[in-house]
Amino acid sequence: MNALPPHPPAVRTTCPYCGVGCGVLAAPDGHGGATIAGDPAHPANSGLLCSKGAALAETLSLGRRLLHPMLRQPDGSLARIGWDPALEKVAGGLRAILERDGPAAIAFYLSGQLLTEDYYVANKLMKGFLGSSNVDTNSRLCMASSVAGHRRAFGADIVPGIYRDIDEADLIVLVGSNAAWCHPVLYQRMMRAKRDRRAKLVVIDPRRTATAADADLFLPIAPGMDTALFCGLLAYLADTLSLDYNYIDAHTAGFVEALARAREIAPDVTATADATKLDRADVTRFFELFCATPRVVTCFSQGVNQSAQGTDKVNAIINVHLATGRIGRPGMGPFSLTGQPNAMGGREVGGLANQLAAHMGFSPAELDRVRRFWNAPRMAAHEGLKAVDLFEAIERGKIKALWVMATNPAVSLPRAAAMREALKKLELFVVSENVLSNDTVEAGAHVLLPAASWGEKDGTVTNSERRISRQRAFLPLPGEARPDWWIVSEVARRLGFDTAFNYSGAADVFREHAALSAFENKGERDFDIGGLASLSDAAYDALDPVMWPARADQSRGEERFFAAGEFFTGDRRARFVAPERPRPRAATNHAFPLRLNTGRLRDQWHTMTRTGASPRLCAHSPEPFIEIHPADAKASKLTDGGFAKLTTRHGSAILKVAVTSGQQRGSIFAPIHWSGATAPHARIGELVAPANDPFSGQPELKTTPARAEAIEFAYRGFALTRHPIAVPPGTWFARAAVAGGEGLLFATNEPPDFWHSLALKLMGEEDEIAEYVDQSRGVIRVAGFRSGRLHGCIFVGPAKTAPRWDVVRSLFEAGVLAERERRLLLSGGSGDGLPETGPVICACYGVGLGAIRKAVASGEAASVADIGRTLRAGTNCGSCVAELRAIIEQTAKAAETRVRVKPPPVPASA
């Protein structure tokens, strides 16, 4: 008997999405993919993964990968070249521009997706050897205001607390954070604290999000008014003698000025309620709760950071924790939730234009220290340009060479369309990427360098609680893909810096990074991982998650900061900051009466280059949309399920309309994820104004003045095909991955005949075609079967009665169809006997709305727990729990209505 092949052991690695930094066990499946599970031994998640992490195996396909270096040809096409000429092209281009125009003319734009080792090498080359600090990162759009707030208050960019504080808190305050969707595994810890120790949850957000649904107190604050709320709280704490004067006296400076400013902005509860447009009783309840609860953790995220006054908001939050001494002790402290997997690691190595390396700045002493450590021939002398300024410098022709690594700024930056045009001016435009095509590549990149992707990369990332974890490779490098640190080092060597960039591997880079953190560091610098500077390659390979600081002279463990002061300022005292009065940056007016708030969805990440490949992640919200309050929808003549044209001073987009009272009046919300590849009419970055925070340079992404107008299409439909198809210009569409192919949801003014012809053209000779045509109603349904499977189809109908794609999609994803299913397919709906699946609500277990409604309506499930028991929905990451609760309520209400309108029974005698 043949022995079974050995099952490859699972590799311990880290999720590549959000800043929670969950540990993942990945076992190669032998076919280029992997099986994925949460790592029970990782302290960030103890084995739990959210829907995005759990679907990682669906994102490993090489279908869209960039596998070889490519060079743009004179005719605009891209042609494959070897690594040597590609690297020579980059090095030669940088050298020529540097010699002619100086270091201010070159720039790198990096990413919180990069590993620390990649970031370190890129930053070293630019700031130490090319003499420019124009190294910025997409983290500037994410958490730069937290960095600036930390540095102003603490003298260093440090998160004082650890995740365990969330387990040990009695009050958790979430400000501008939809943690249920954006940090789902950490959010489950919050839910556990609520359940196990009866911690209270206060959610402060202009939008009633999934997170707000779980709150004990939800404060629907007016956009941009967080500073006023926390100033009001500081004044209240002072008035009720709830301050910790011992802590203030011993460890801080600037309290008197900060309190005076707080009293100017929001002197009492009434003034706070007026400024924030909150109910006075709710403000009082929040203030009382905060006063009465020593163990309070205030978590904040993009709703605070992505603001033209984001740094002041961060400091207003930190102020109340300093004033009560609630910092650095179990269950208490301000806590910045990082968006990206390695935003923290990027900050550690100086991945921001206003940092040098290892949390050092640009003082003469720090410049000299880093210069000596690197033996650097050409140190940058001052801070460089931050992201928005950097791209505007490209627009003005000041920056002539740009190297983008692992990010898609042509979609994500404010005024993204103008930025795409600006990129065309570059003399040298290099992109290190995983994918063959995205908006940035299509903006005219001259050289494409194939970079390793998640699963192939080897290095470290640091999560929101300062925990450094290994990302380990469990798949071979495909094609000619290489790690980013290797690519940058090879360019550096071709520029003549062979000795300084002669790394033997990621461990070698890490050791140098760790040694720099400890170099001439007698405890005056917060970031010190000198204890890891002499790890052998084997020890680096085996490294368990470790929290920094990890000094050479200390045992490793979890360290909180600042319970006993010892801040990283000259006098070791924290600084209270007197914030500016909060104000909306750009006023709304008659032309632009609404405020556009942008954000993320539960199951998508950034511009969907990875999550967009996962059928189950695409099944939750397959189309781009805006959320709008019913009154605003009525005023703008928008209907739920229709389309809106959204316009700002910078651009426009066309989106589906979702009318919801969860949205405040005057505010609309749109997700950021869609790109030219997935929905070219729905690129939200194009609409956003470039208003930057003066301290952090982080752009305001939450309150761009906008207007929404109804837009009509005559027909709507969908195509399900085994390969992507093109549609005529003018067609509005959104692409979504489906198992075994691609889905295209579209809206069009092309007549059904056009789609009928297109469908027939798409079918192969071997396809057995079934069609339903109703010319009078404008309905076309064409399906092609191959070997009993649905091979492809196009369904089109009048926009108002658009065909539903859920049922047909599940048949497309199924194997061979039964005769009955084939017959019912063209009916296009559940009314004819096929089970209605609806959009997927629980992505972890692929449970659709139809099944949930059915379980509730039949009485089988009356609670979230019942749904979990019967369908498993909501029992893994829990991020759909709020939706489950809403479905139960809606279904119950619908049943109640049906009972009410039921006609009285006819008397037997009638």
Ligand code: SF4
């Ligand atoms: S919460 Fe989800 S996205 Fe974030 S790290 Fe964990 S598994 Fe990944």
